[in-house]
Amino acid sequence: MMKLYFNKFSRGSRDLWMLEELGVPFECVTLDMRTGEHRDPAKNPHPLLKVPALVEDDGTVLMESHAIVVHLADRYADKGFIPPSGQRGRFYQWCFYVQVTLEPEVYAVFTQSRIPEGERQPAIAEAARAKFATLLGPVRAALADSPYLLGDSFMACDLLMAGVLIWARGLGMLEGETALLAYADRCAARPARARSLA
Ligand SMILES: N[C@@H](CCC(=O)N[C@@H](CS)C(=O)NCC(=O)O)C(=O)O
Structure with missing residues (x-):
């Protein structure tokens, strides 16, 4: 299952919103930024130890909150959050x-x-x-x-x-x-x- 590494006071809030719009299965891992939990490489797959990061079903790690939203909209294009390919x-x-x-x-x-x-x-x-x-x-x-x-x-x-x-x-x-x-x-x-x- 896809995993979103996230904190609700971060730019990752847009990714969680997108996942909720899509209604697809995912797991959300909250990293506490006040305690610096996100800076622990054992807990955060983001290459720069920031949030958000999305780990896909095949293990691919994605960073950049806007790119994650666009990718999700495209991956689940049938849900209607992105125009057809070629009209974007x-x-x-x-x-x-x-x-x-x-x-x-x-x-x-x-x-x-x-x-x-x-x-x-x-x-x-x-x-x-x-x-x-x-x-x-x-x-x-x-x-x-x-x-x-x-x-x-x-x-x-x-x-x-x-x-x-x-x-x-x-x-x-x-x-x-x-x-x-x-x-x-x-x-x-x-x-x-x-x-x-x-
Ligand atoms: N452009 C990146 C920015 C990522 C970023 O800077 N995240 C901040 C939270 S919004 C962060 O993890 N800050 C904690 C740190 O740098 O230690 C994105 O949109 O995902």
Whole structure:
């Protein structure tokens, strides 16, 4: 059975959400990051001792939380979370946009918020907030006429987008973004997400 090595306060939360959406058999191994359990090579198969990692049925170890989501959507393509092969251009566009373009700005604000106040560099967070607001433009446009990024169906790219938007919302980066907040709520209300957080 597939095994997800994970911690719920990590980027692995998106992988657990995806597995719950798919409803396929898997085992979840929680590694306690507060005690440093994830840094024990006997317990964590991740090559860099981070989380998440997915160990597949044949023993293949996968790292990178976004790649794991896309791979799972593809492996179980019959479940309908990925467009048919050859028609995935915009699907991949959004998956990469979330990870490569949006997430670094959220991460910059997050890391600034975590360091002691006296050591913060407010200009870094301010620049990241401003850049993030600009980068939301294409997302707003994609959602102007449809409930999800690719139309009427919730896809794995929505799961990734919503994950980052929910994180951004917690950092006050979505203020006034009514449509995006409604989209994030719509995705967050899915029963599979609730199961992943239980
Ligand atoms: N880009 C990787 C990031 C993996 C990563 O940095 N994970 C963090 C938690 S979100 C971690 O394991 N940090 C603990 C450490 O580095 O010791 C992914 O998305 O999977």
